[in-house]
Amino acid sequence: MVATGVIIAINGLNPLSLIALGMAGTIAIAHSVISKVSSKNGEADNPPPTIEIPTTGEFKIYRQAELNRTTASLLANGAILIAGEDGSGKSVLAIAVVEKLQAEGFLVAFVEPTTPKQMLLEIAHQFDIPVENLEGKSLTVDKLKRAIAGFLEENTAFLVLDDAHCCDVKFRMWLKQLRKNHAPMLLLATDPPRSDIFINIPRIELKPLPEYAIREIMVNAAGERAIALKPSELSKLQERAGGNPMLAARAVDEEYLGLDVESGDHRRYFDITPLILLIGIGFVIVRLIGRGTNDQALYIFGGIAAAVFMGLSRILYNLPRENQRIQ
Amino acid sequence: MLGISHLLISGAATSLLLGTASPTIIAMGAIAGLLPDIDISTSPAGRVLPWISSFFESRMPHRSCTHSLVASAAIAIAGYSVALFSPNLLNLAHALSVGYFFGWFADVFTRGGVEMFWPSPVRCVCPGNRNLRLRTGSNAEYFVLVILIAIALAIFNINNSGGILTQFNRLIASPSGVQHIFNDSGSTHLIKANIKGVRTGDRSKVNGQFLIIQVQGTGFLVQSDDGRIYKASTDPDSQIFLEEITADVGRPAITNIEALTLEDEPIGQAIAKFNRTGAMVFISGQLTVDGLETAGLPRDPYQFASIKATDTSITLEAAPLAIVQNKLGEEFATGQLQVRVINSASQ
Numbered sequence: 001m002v003a004t005g006v007i008i009a010i011n012g013l014n015p016l017s018l019i020a021l022g023m024a025g026t027i028a029i030a031h032s033v034i035s036k037v038s039s040k041n042g043e044a045d046n047p048p049p050t051i052e053i054p055t056t057g058e059f060k061i062y063r064q065a066e067l068n069r070t071t072a073s074l075l076a077n078g079a080i081l082i083a084g085e086d087g088s089g090k091s092v093l094a095i096a097v098v099e100k101l102q103a104e105g106f107l108v109a110f111v112e113p114t115t116p117k118q119m120l121l122e123i124a125h126q127f128d129i130p131v132e133n134l135e136g137k138s139l140t141v142d143k144l145k146r147a148i149a150g151f152l153e154e155n156t157a158f159l160v161l162d163d164a165h166c167c168d169v170k171f172r173m174w175l176k177q178l179r180k181n182h183a184p185m186l187l188l189a190t191d192p193p194r195s196d197i198f199i200n201i202p203r204i205e206l207k208p209l210p211e212y213a214i215r216e217i218m219v220n221a222a223g224e225r226a227i228a229l230k231p232s233e234l235s236k237l238q239e240r241a242g243g244n245p246m247l248a249a250r251a252v253d254e255e256y257l258g259l260d261v262e263s264g265d266h267r268r269y270f271d272i273t274p275l276i277l278l279i280g281i282g283f284v285i286v287r288l289i290g291r292g293t294n295d296q297a298l299y300i301f302g303g304i305a306a307a308v309f310m311g312l313s314r315i316l317y318n319l320p321r322e323n324q325r326i327q
Numbered sequence: 328m329l330g331i332s333h334l335l336i337s338g339a340a341t342s343l344l345l346g347t348a349s350p351t352i353i354a355m356g357a358i359a360g361l362l363p364d365i366d367i368s369t370s371p372a373g374r375v376l377p378w379i380s381s382f383f384e385s386r387m388p389h390r391s392c393t394h395s396l397v398a399s400a401a402i403a404i405a406g407y408s409v410a411l412f413s414p415n416l417l418n419l420a421h422a423l424s425v426g427y428f429f430g431w432f433a434d435v436f437t438r439g440g441v442e443m444f445w446p447s448p449v450r451c452v453c454p455g456n457r458n459l460r461l462r463t464g465s466n467a468e469y470f471v472l473v474i475l476i477a478i479a480l481a482i483f484n485i486n487n488s489g490g491i492l493t494q495f496n497r498l499i500a501s502p503s504g505v506q507h508i509f510n511d512s513g514s515t516h517l518i519k520a521n522i523k524g525v526r527t528g529d530r531s532k533v534n535g536q537f538l539i540i541q542v543q544g545t546g547f548l549v550q551s552d553d554g555r556i557y558k559a560s561t562d563p564d565s566q567i568f569l570e571e572i573t574a575d576v577g578r579p580a581i582t583n584i585e586a587l588t589l590e591d592e593p594i595g596q597a598i599a600k601f602n603r604t605g606a607m608v609f610i611s612g613q614l615t616v617d618g619l620e621t622a623g624l625p626r627d628p629y630q631f632a633s634i635k636a637t638d639t640s641i642t643l644e645a646a647p648l649a650i651v652q653n654k655l656g657e658e659f660a661t662g663q664l665q666v667r668v669i670n671s672a673s674q
Contacts, residue, residue: 208448211387231384232368238388239439243448263438263457268448271455272435296503297496322456 061096062213062245063089066204070097070186073202074158079185081164083192084206085267087246090188093206094162097186107157113166120144123159127151145174152183164198165189172196208243208268217245221252229255242266273316280309328437328463330371332472333360336433337426339479344425345418348487352422359426362402363434366393388442394431395445402427437461500571502546502560508574509539509547517577517671520549522559524570528629533567539574540609540645541667547572548631548645550607556631556645566631580671587664589614595656601648601666608648609633612664614641624654 061067066082070093073080084090098110109126111119120141124131129147131139139147151157161167161175164187175185176197185201192198209217218237222229229237229252237255241248244266254261287302289295337360338353345352364370366383373380383393392398406420434441438460440452452460461468485494496504500523509518518539526533537549537559546560546569559567589597594614601608619638626632633646634654641655643664 211448215386230368231381232373232389235367235384235387235389239390239450241388242450262462263460268450269440269452269455269457270449271453272443272451273453273455276453294503295507296501297492297499297507300499300501301492301495316454319454319456319459322458 060216061092062209063093063206066093066206067096067100069204071100074101074184074186077182077184079179079183079187079201081187081189081192081198081201081203082206083189083203085244086190087244087250088206089209089245090190090206091162092245094160094186094188098160101158107155108160109157110160110162112162113164116168116171117141117144119167119171120148123148127155127157149178149181149183152178153181157184159183159185160188161185162188163190165192169196172198176200208266209245210243211238214238214241214243214245214248217248218252221249222256225252225256227252227256240264240266242268277309277313277316280306280313283309328434328461329468329472330361330364332468332475333364333430333433334358335472335475335479336360337429339475339482340429341422341425342479342482342486343491345421346486346490347418348483349418352418353483355419355422356426356429359402359423360430360433362427363390363393363398363431366391390431390434390439390450391442391448392445394434394441395443397445398431399424399428437463497573500573502569502572505539505547505572505574506542508576509542512576513539514582515579517580517669519575519577520547520559521573521575522549522567522569522571524559524567524572526629527563527566527568538577538607543645550647554647555627555629556633556647557629558631566629578671580669583668583670585666585668587612587666589660589662589664591659591661593656594658594660595652598648598651598664598666601668602652603668603670605671607669607671609645609667609669610643610648610651610664611645611667612643612662614643614660614662614664615639616641616658616660619658 070080070082074097082090082093094110098108101108107127109123111122111126113119114122121131121144123129124139124144124147127148129151131144133139133143152159159175159178164172164175167175173196175187179185179197179200187197187201189198215234215238218229218234218241222234233255237251238248240251240261240263242264247264247266251261251264283302283305285302287299287306290298290300290302334357338357341356341359342348342353345356347353361370361372363372365372365376365380366387367373367389368377368380368384370380373384403420403424406423407417410417410420431441432443435443435451435453437452438457440450440460442448443451454460461471482491485491488494493504493508496507505518505520512518520537520539522533522535522537524533525531535551537551537557540548540550540556542548543558544560544562546558546562546565548556549559549567550556557566559565559569559572561569585601587597598608598610616636616639619636619641624634624636631645633644634650635642635644641658641660643651645667
């Protein structure tokens with residue numbers, strides 16, 4: 001834009017130079033807006049090269065803020081729920097939290113839903129709580145619950161439960177009892193109900209990952225599968241990710257397998273059928289104008305068009321709904 | 328969506344909304360419909376402008392920024408900025424804006440949808456059921472393509488014949504549509520009315536073409552090929568009760584209206600100067616006379632009474648010059664007349 005300004009200063013002001021200045025300004029503003037908007041959407045589309053993104057296992061952690069907030073909450077003897085859609089990166093975040101806490105020397109039990117007794121045994125095992133009594137008999141579910149509760153009261157230890165929405169209600173009620181005794185815990189769930197333990201503790205809702213992160217995940221996924229994808233192909237595949245890292249990797253997998261898929265499973269789709277039907281209102285207005293100005297043709301034309309749109313709206317509203325199951 | 332589908336949708340939408348059949352404007356709209364896909368290098372626009380497409384495709388998903396209201400607004404601002412300095416490019420700026428908008432909006436009906444409200448990442452689709460949306464290159468898209476070709480050809484044809492409202496007026500055959508045509512072209516062309524109706528006198532059928540002289544109430548004063556004048560409307564005092572009326576714009580003809588003042592002088596002598604070759608002249612106005620002999624005046628009940636007279640006054644309404652000269656030429660009169668002269672290029 002500065003260069004354009006210099007050229008104008010030399011050549012003088014004329015319509016063409018004004019256009020050139022306008023275009024240069026638009027490009028400059030657009031560039032800054034794009035970078036700002038991207039940053040707002042996803043913290044930064046092009047992160048500064050000096051920032052190292054930490055990794056956990058094979059995954060990079062793009063949700064550094066959520067990781068820090070969760071760890072801080074647990075260390076303050078709190079409990080937190082991380083909610084997000086399937087594949088949004090909850091488990092990766094949970095592993096990162098566990099690794100971070102263990103690195104700081106804390107006891108952490110990380111369990112996934114199975115049967116209640118299996119889960120209790122797993123927690124007890126990870127906390128090194130004896131699961132047999134003095135007579136060598138296995139502890140019952142109730143005794144295991146009491147033993148774990150007692151352990152958490154006496155020690156600084158953390159309970160991390162992935163896919164908590166899959167746990168049965170009784171187990172979740174036990175978690176609620178634990179929480180009443182201030183046991184620190186991290187729960188991760190997909191679409192949890194607004195009840196019992198889920199409503200009792202503060203939650204972080206995971207937002208979709210920014211586009212730069214999704215692109216990076218896809219590039220890495222393509223690299224792991226040893227396939228070379230062009231930017232145009234990645235751009236098309238990225239449509240199906242919708243900010244979901246699991247879907248991003250799946251899109252690459254589908255490309256790798258040569259599957260012809262065009263729509264994604266993410267939750268960013270928004271049906272604008274009602275907006276399109278607003279055009280019908282425009283025709284009703286045309287009809288009224290025709291009546292007001294005594295223009296018979298406009299009146300009839302607007303009326304017919306509005307009636308057609310009303311019919312169309314009935315058809316569109318009665319179209320079969322999409323099946324939520326995979327077909 | 329296929330490139331040809333974008334071309335057709337944008338070209339047809341441009342023609343429909345701008346009401347034009349101009350190949351330049353339609354081509355501009357159609358090409359503008361390909362521009363949103365510049366965010367991918369394999370598209371036609373991306374191949375033409377690879378440096379722009381590489382910028383977008385390396386940063387954003389397909390159908391995001393360039394398929395949005397923001398992009399449409401940017402294109403419109405750019406187009407109209409140019410048109411501000413070159414007003415003759417205004418129609419092309421309209422075509423660019425309309426073509427670009429419909430170029431990306433068509434993708435709403437595809438499986439992937441578009442980020443219409445970018446920078447919001449929401450993907451807008453219609454309908455909600457993905458199985459009912461179009462898949463690029465599918466049989467359904469080719470079926471839609473065939474329908475689009477038919478619609479586009481119909482729109483081009485309609486716009487070539489005067490526009491959608493004109494054609495609609497022809498379809499419903501109402502007087503308001505004819506009035507539109509008469510208002511638009513009446514001063515520069517002969518307007519021929521195709522009338523279907525009945526004579527109010529004996530209810531015999533009327534089906535023919537008449538020349539429209541002027542508007543009269545809710546209808547028209549029309550002249551048949553044999554020179555007879557009728558009032559065609561749905562009013563009770565009309566000679567032809569209208570059932571259907573459409574209009575065609577005939578050959579070029581300039582209509583002038585001139586005022587004429589008579590001060591106790593012969594009518595024939597005063598209006599003689601309007602008796603020109605190739606001109607149709609109709610006289611209206613009111614005159615005062617002394618002791619007029621009304622017995623010789625035409626009194627055809629099937630025709631419009633263009634001359635109404637009493638002993639002391641004459642009222643003319645769209646009376647043909649020849650009849651006025653013939654029947655009233657010798658009379659001395661005082662008053663004012665309006666003379667409607669229709670000069671056509673050739674008879």
